[in-house]
Amino acid sequence: MSGALRFEILGPQRAWFADREIDLGPGKQRAVLAVLLLSTGRPVATGQIVEAVWPDDPPANGPNVVQKYVAGLRRVLEPDRSPRTPGQVISLTDAGYLLRVDPEAVDAVRFERGVQAARRRHESGVTEQALAELTAALDLWHGEPFTGFSGAVFEAARHRLVELRAVALETRAELKLDSGRHRELVGELVELVAEFPVRERLRHQYMLALYRSGRQAEALAAYRDIDSLLREEYGIGPGEALRGLHGRILRADPTLTASVPETGWPASASAARQAENRVPAHPSADSHPAAPAAPPSAPPPAQAVPAQATPPPRASGPSPQASGPLPQAAVPPYADLPSPLYPALAGLPAGPPSPFAVDQPRRERHRCRHG
Template identity: 75%
Template sequence: MSEALRFELLGPQRAWYADRPLDLGPAKQRAVLAVLLLAAGRPVPTGQIVEAVWPEEAPVNGPNVVQKHVAGLRRMLEPDRSPRTPAQVLTLTDAGYLLRVAPESVDVTRFERGVQRARQAQAAGRTAEALAEVHAALERWQGEPFTGFAGPWFDAARHRLVELRAVALETRTELELAAGRHGEAVGRLVELVAEFPVRERLRLQLMLALYRSGRQAEALAAYRDFADLLRDEYGIDPGEPLRDLHQRILRADAGLLLPAAGPGPAAPSAVPPVPPAAVPSPAPSTAALVEPVGAARSPVPDMSEPLRLPPPFPTASRVPGWLSVGATVVGALCSLLSLGLLAWLVVLLYGIWRRSWVTLLAAGYYLSVAVGFMVVFSTDKEPEEFSVPEDVVGFTWLFTWLVSVLHVVLLNGRLLAWLRDLRRYRPHATGRRQRREHARHLLHHYPSARAELRIGRPDLPRAYDDGGLVDVNSVADPTILGLPGLSPAQARHVVLDRRLRGPYGSLEELAGRCHLPSSTTEPLRELLLFLPPEPSPAPPVWSAVPGRNAG
């Protein structure tokens, strides 16, 4: 059954069984499916699903709501299954819900593996094969992924896939330039520069394509535009490879042109290599995201200019837990001490804040009961003088009073979660998480921040606080041995495996190579970075090109 299923996430979310499209159901059910698809073949804890699908305010009975959506997905994925027959595609394990589908049935996995094969073929010198692979991978994109899904989890997943697509686009352009197709690459590069305005590698490729097309003045103008953008917006200058290319274009360096085809070994590239930026690991507080195992990563060149920090990475706006719980307690006491007469006001405020018509209707009901109570019992009648309708109003008020207090408490589903996590509450956790997000943001937009600020290197002296990130491929062995959650034997295994088999490309690769359970690795997801090992100083490979030091 699972072999006939196909799923698309790179654009509108769709699914097929054989050639028959499937109805994925309401938005929350589609979100649950998206979380499971990104972890296809691996169990996802219920708590992670709740956190991803309901980022702002989880329902009180979150596991039951997830179970309801899972039941709908099972009916959709296995329409021919009898209700009494156990599910085969989507099952519940001790570690969470497990979606048993082939990885290649998800377009995200096919895209990632296609990019990985293209970069491997490029490294082996098979340009035509690499170009075909990366072109086929990019054809799978139909639009922005996870449209309509909000929250930090989906934002991180979307950001990672968009970054991988940008790397694939840069790789395709590099292969086209190597194949002499600079003329047709110019138009596409102009569009890509508009879509990714601060990616230096695209700017370098645009300048080179313009120069090779005989448009030297336009190549110089492209550099000026980019330099002005960086200075005005961020207070920095372009990196050394881009400045070097600018100087060579000013000198009309013939070494930038493609060598004429002929017998003999190929001439070395005259272009300063700008390696692709490493795909960042997912941001904190996200569930497991599938990353290509062993993805090729190249060292990132350093910029010589000092770095100025941009504004902090934007995070989701959330009401602090203590403030939310405090408002609930105040509202419940207000309803209790006012004999329920002010319950309508508390519920009305909740309804306006949450934009819930049901809550606003409940506020109207509480107001009508309060008004009826005031009208009936504002007279100086003795209890025995009340009629049956007045007694009904009295009993309704008493019942409503008790219900309103409970309603106010249940309106805030975060209360129970806050009480459950009270023992693990740490006031500084949010601040450290934001600093980690800021550091990841810097690495994404300013690769030179890695060397200048020593992000992820707690084993080196530094002044920048990155929230405790650890670059697992570069730190010294004692730092690995001190990672939280790893036993001494597991930590030693990681150290030995890194020495023998090289760096890790993702958390999944680390867990697979070292045979670590998900319960051990998942808490490390928000702490670890998987950057390429820092290169040892070496002279630039293009320094020996004829004409490099001319003029």
């Protein structure tokens, strides 16, 4: 039966056998299953299950209670199994209880593998397929994971999965910007900025999509929104990438729309990102000209340009008009994703990542200044 089982934890916890949904029983029994799903294919000690499911008030006879809930799970996951026959889906080993299912049967595992596959396709230059892989992986989400479960184990797993989803959403938006789909992306980014209000990379993409759609004033208003939010809530200002983009939008920097088609895919997505991420050294990003120019709605008519107007390329040295790529604007590398989903269950140190992508060194400096 294990080959036909499917489990969903990216949203309300559910299990399926073929097309039939399984009643997983009471809350604590579902929590025991969730712990096993977080370490699919690896045994989990009874003491770890007790600590995860009852973090504040563990029962005195914890191992017996876990055994009772495991028996209940075996009945619903293997209804045809004889009571005296060893469990095939959940078995007891010397190291603890082991959930024996195909990892692909768990939606969270398929999500992480889909993100990895998208990264490999993007590195190979197959950008359209990378976008399709990311979209398919993100479509597996149906809500916040582990709703109703409390404790450090579930909080850490929840924060980690939410962070992975946020990075995947940012990367998908980056690929759409590279492909010239900025007009259709604006509405999607409105929702994402509302869901993740302090993720600066999403704000950067939102401002850029607005500007490329001919909405310069709205792009500048989006910057004022994030600037006010960060200063009021955290006592800090936007990071270098956002400040730089703000200044370039004020100056109507032509490189913000260079090499980006309205539709279709650019000849070199990496070249388009490199052009976007370069910031002129002068004037400063914080300058405010009295009359900012509006972005061009269409390219100017072609004009004859003397050959001498284009300077020869420099052999070496930095461009006088650029200060290098901005770290937050570039697509961050995908790190290899650990297994199992919650590393602490395998004896590794763990801690929930912050759901806010605010620059930590700047927070530390603010705390030093203000005590």
